Amino acid sequence: METKIRKFRQEKGITQQELADLAGVTRQTINALENARYNPSLILAYKITKILGKNAIEDVFVLTDVE
Template structure:
């Protein structure tokens, strides 16, 4: 999907029972930002990726954000 990261945010967010708005509030962004991340239309800063990872109770950023080394 172009130059944007695919994520598992939606999957982990739903498992935790969080809405997009609740996750957005927890990490200090808008619901639209979470929606864009879930739909691979936005790349987060490293700090945002870290914060999302922690709120979703995942071990590492790589658990949430799919980093494909090959082009």
């Protein structure tokens, strides 16, 4: 799953660590999400979407492979 987390996070001027703290996860989790190495739970995706000031999960997370 691709994400636009890095783009929106940088636009807001926050670090990976700051986003992680706000979302209640580790910086490594944010890094893994930004590099498409980890798919978040629906709850985490929703939290990150709201923290980044977006309205829809689809604005931040892009589903690339549907089985």
